[in-house]
Amino acid sequence: MNENTPEQKSEEVDISQIFNLIGKAFKALFDFIVSIFEFILKTILLLALFIRNNIVKLGLAIVVGFVIGFISDRFEKDYYTSTMIVEPNFQANSQLITTIELYGQLVESNDSINLAKMLKISETDAAKISSISIEAKTNENTKIKGYNQFVKQTDTLVLKDVSFEAYKESLEEPDFDQYAITVNSTAYDIYGKIKDNIINIPTTAYVEALKKAEIENLDQMEREINQSLSDIDSLRAAYKTAMLNNSKNNNESGSSNNFYLGPDGQRKNTELELFEIETKYQYRLRDVFESKAQMESTINVVSGFTNIGIKAKNKNLKWYILISLGVMVLFIILANFNRYLSDFERKNKAA
Structure with missing residues (x-):
């Protein structure tokens, strides 16, 4: 009766070891989660201490950034923006993109003379344009429509190797149907002057x-x-004439309601x-x-420029505050680091 006792004890030992391993794994996982929360809590406390110890300096940095940004916004020229949505025909997409990008390069290089000639406006008006850009107007729905059209026009064997995701990745800017042309300017009334000529692209x-x-x-x-x-x-007309003749020659009522038509012999x-x-x-x-x-x-206008540009919001105030605050934080960190180095050097000399 005692022959199976060692085997039973061995099984009990194995089971106890498994439970010990599971317990250790759960303890390690719990300790890891606790360490993450401790790290987050310590980080928050250190940040709070940093703000409390340097509240005056940080407040001063915010005030300085606000003042500089406010002054900058007050003295900087207002600028306006407007967007035109266009739809090229006859595969003129690439030509449109190239032309608008050329306009943008002329603006960036301050070449108001050539820009004025191309847009047929005065050099003074051309100098007031701050940027010209173009981007494809697309979303998931337009890509799905394009893929469906691609499926209709493509051989079935080819489609096996082209999924929707692969089709999306293969799309390039000239492959879309509509484009948004955006013009920024310091003059609010320039858009009515350029709305026709900006899409008057040279055709091949x-x-x-x-x-x-x-x-x-x-x-x-x-x-x-x-x-x-x-x-x-x-x-x-021939049918009506035939029906009238049939009505005259036939005295049976209702026989003129239907007339034989077609080789299938059916009355319709x-x-x-x-x-x-x-x-x-x-x-x-x-x-x-x-x-x-x-x-x-060649270029259809889906939505044209507004005659009066929309005033764009200046973001200088926010950026100056953030930059000033960032500079102050960096200054405080460097000052504390320098103090730490001085203390370290002093301790080494004393030793």
Whole structure:
């Protein structure tokens, strides 16, 4: 009966060791969490002591920064901003970006002479422009729409290697549909003077050929739709004539309500069918008109500049306060460090 006793004791020892290891692991985890809270608490206390011991110096730094920032804001010129949203046609995205970036470079280099020539404004007005920039106007929805369009136009085998995330990473600035052009200026009334010429970009022969082909294609579609609508009117007139003749030659009541049409031998309500077909063609014609309106210009303006620029808020006050406060904190730290070095040196000499 006592043959299994050593094995039982061995199992009990193993289980007790496992519980000891688990207990030590939990204690180590608890000690680690406690040490983190102790570190955070000590940091907060040290920061509080630092502020209490240097409250006068820090307050003085805030006052000095406020005064300097207030004076700077009072004497600095006000500047204004306005943004235009545009939509390029005929793959003119790259040309638009290049042109606007050129304007921005002319502003940065203070070349108001060439900027005035390109925007067709006076040199005085050109000198008042402080910055010109362009950025793609995009969000997750526009990327999803672009990916869906990409899926429709791409071979199925290629799509296996191109996920939505990979598609997003491959996008470059010329790949988007809309762009925001932002102009900052010290003159609030300059935007009405530049709103037309700033998007009057030079076009290449390729863009002009593409524009011509698109417009000719839309003109052809318009002619075909108009011809189809004319044929429908002729068919409707012929149908009415046939129905009138049928009514005269047939004395049975109700026999003129339906008229045979089509090779399938079925009797259909022809007037309703003609109305539905005509409606479809009218919708297509409306789409053609909208497309032609969009294709009239190389750059379409979705949202133009405001005639009067919006006054931008100066942020000098906040920055001067932060800089002054930062300089004072650095000065205090260096002063304390210097005091520590002096005490260390004195103790070493005394030893």
